[in-house]
Amino acid sequence: MYEELKAIVGEEFVSKEPEELYIYSSDPGTMPPVKPDYVVMPKTTEEVQKIVLLANKHKVPVVPMGGALSLSGLVRPLRGGIVVDMKRMDRIIEVNEKARYAVIEAGVSEGRLKAYLDKKYPSLRISTPDAPPIATVTANALIHGSGRLSQIYGFHSEMITGMEVVLPTGEICRVGSCSVSPYWFSRSPLPDLAGLFIGWFGRTGIVTKLGIKLFPKHRYRDVMIFVTENPSYVSDVIWRVAHTEMAEDITVWAQPRPEWAEGFQHTTIYVTADSEEELEFKKKIIRNALMDYIKQKEGGFLYLTPGMKAMFLQEPMSQLVRFADVRRGGGFEYVGAILPVDLFDVAYQKGLEIVERLGIDWAFSIRIIGRSHCMMFAYAYPFNRADEEDVERARKALHETNKAVLEMGGIPWKAEAPAQQLILESMDEGAKRLIKSVIEMLDPNGVMNPGNWEVK
Ligand SMILES: Cc1cc2nc3c(=O)[nH]c(=O)nc-3n(C[C@H](O)[C@H](O)[C@H](O)COP(=O)(O)OP(=O)(O)OC[C@H]3O[C@@H](n4cnc5c(N)ncnc54)[C@H](O)[C@@H]3O)c2cc1C
Numbered sequence: 001m002y003e004e005l006k007a008i009v010g011e012e013f014v015s016k017e018p019e020e021l022y023i024y025s026s027d028p029g030t031m032p033p034v035k036p037d038y039v040v041m042p043k044t045t046e047e048v049q050k051i052v053l054l055a056n057k058h059k060v061p062v063v064p065m066g067g068a069l070s071l072s073g074l075v076r077p078l079r080g081g082i083v084v085d086m087k088r089m090d091r092i093i094e095v096n097e098k099a100r101y102a103v104i105e106a107g108v109s110e111g112r113l114k115a116y117l118d119k120k121y122p123s124l125r126i127s128t129p130d131a132p133p134i135a136t137v138t139a140n141a142l143i144h145g146s147g148r149l150s151q152i153y154g155f156h157s158e159m160i161t162g163m164e165v166v167l168p169t170g171e172i173c174r175v176g177s178c179s180v181s182p183y184w185f186s187r188s189p190l191p192d193l194a195g196l197f198i199g200w201f202g203r204t205g206i207v208t209k210l211g212i213k214l215f216p217k218h219r220y221r222d223v224m225i226f227v228t229e230n231p232s233y234v235s236d237v238i239w240r241v242a243h244t245e246m247a248e249d250i251t252v253w254a255q256p257r258p259e260w261a262e263g264f265q266h267t268t269i270y271v272t273a274d275s276e277e278e279l280e281f282k283k284k285i286i287r288n289a290l291m292d293y294i295k296q297k298e299g300g301f302l303y304l305t306p307g308m309k310a311m312f313l314q315e316p317m318s319q320l321v322r323f324a325d326v327r328r329g330g331g332f333e334y335v336g337a338i339l340p341v342d343l344f345d346v347a348y349q350k351g352l353e354i355v356e357r358l359g360i361d362w363a364f365s366i367r368i369i370g371r372s373h374c375m376m377f378a379y380a381y382p383f384n385r386a387d388e389e390d391v392e393r394a395r396k397a398l399h400e401t402n403k404a405v406l407e408m409g410g411i412p413w414k415a416e417a418p419a420q421q422l423i424l425e426s427m428d429e430g431a432k433r434l435i436k437s438v439i440e441m442l443d444p445n446g447v448m449n450p451g452n453w454e455v456k
Pocket residue numbers: 063064065066067068069070071074075086106128129130131132134135136137138139140142143144145146147200201202203205206207208320321324332449
């Protein structure tokens with residue numbers, strides 16, 4: 001197999017060296033390492049196709065990998081086989097400025113696309129997640145990620161306009177308008193085949209090219225932070241701010257550090273505009289929407305120094321990455337619970353109960369998605385990977401949190417394999433049968449990232 005892989009990608013881009021396989025066997029989360037047999041770095045769709053055909057010939061699993069930063073062990077080859085690292089497929093193929101979309105290869109990172117647009121198309125932007133910039137745009141959209149424009153436009157998966165996919169059998173197909181036209185502008189009005197590849201964790205094919213929506217980038221940005229000391233107010237605060245339609249992004253964070261932040265909920269509201277007048281107008285409308293809380297002394301805006309503003313306006317926020325390593329030792333994972341916004345208080349109290357009982361470091365960080373249609377409630381637990389007790393505590397907290405989220409009516413996002421099983425246990429039988437049939441139909445040899453969404 002090694003010789004055959006070498007013939008496809010070249011000796012430099014295939015490895016079976018133990019030290020390299022070790023690096024590819026885990027991510028910064030708590031899931032135990034699983035070693036691949038080979039790692040390859042293809043450059044073209046045709047190379048990806050040849051790798052998948054080879055995997056079918058030998059009945060060996062193939063696992064696509066972007067930045068390996070989903071933190072829930074999603075790129076570990078659960079049944080061994082070939083990890084396909086997409087990072088060399090990093091071409092930005094096209095930007096259609098007027099129709100506001102980009103066509104990229106699957107290995108293009110968030111940082112690269114953002115930097116490219118900042119330089120060449122300064123009036124356009126993508127919705128960036130707060131993940132480190134080496135995360136890939138494609139994997140993030142495929143796992144239903146969210147970011148700076150999700151409050152207005154929804155999950156990043158909703159921003160996909162089309163894709164080119166290598167199916168588990170090795171066939172290449174296009175979905176979306178690019179299957180009919182040279183333009184990658186929309187998934188509608190065709191049967192929406194993109195759903196066969198979104199949210200599946202690479203179980204149904206390897207996406208090699210992606211069409212992604214771009215959005216206007218405004219000249220002015222500002223940030224406001226509204227503070228409450230009672231979590232039962234927060235869903236109403238979110239509702240009021242979203243109702244104004246003046247905020248670009250709304251996040252909420254609560255954490256025990258620094259000391260001044262403990263016990264408070266901070267609703268962070270980002271406002272953008274093309275003139276200072278428009279910016280001030282938007283901020284005024286938002287302030288007015290929360291005036292009842294201010295008058296009743298139940299909440300107020302935090303004064304932000306220029307340094308604090310700069311920190312909150314940074315994209316992605318480097319402070320978050322620093323928090324992720326607060327215990328040292330590079331361990332970090334969170335349960336990203338997708339929940340209706342009105343469950344904020346229940347979700348908050350449950351989280352506090354878990355962290356207090358287990359005595360674990362924590363931070364809650366919430367992003368509002370689609371004008372408060374739902375939220376991603378992240379229960380983040382940093383840990384030291386060199387300290388087995390610390391890892392075990394975080395693993396327990398994550399497991400208990402996953403269970404609690406399902407009990408309260410939410411769904412864990414980018415769920416690790418054991419959490420996928422918890423979700424399947426709660427799932428409608430008809431939906432489960434459909435998942436099984438789709439996998440069997442698309443992947444008759446069971447080679448594509450097996451072990452994920454495994455309906456027993
Ligand atoms: C500090 C911090 C902050 C974060 N903040 C955010 C945030 O604000 N928003 C957010 O959404 N996420 C956030 N994350 C989580 C995560 O880093 C991102 O979701 C990231 O974008 C995942 O992309 P990736 O390239 O690392 O995916 P990977 O982990 O490489 O892959 C994820 C899944 O997609 C599959 N896959 C990868 N490439 C392909 C392909 N080409 N075709 C088919 N399947 C594929 C993989 O097999 C895997 O199942 C954060 C993480 C950290 C550490």
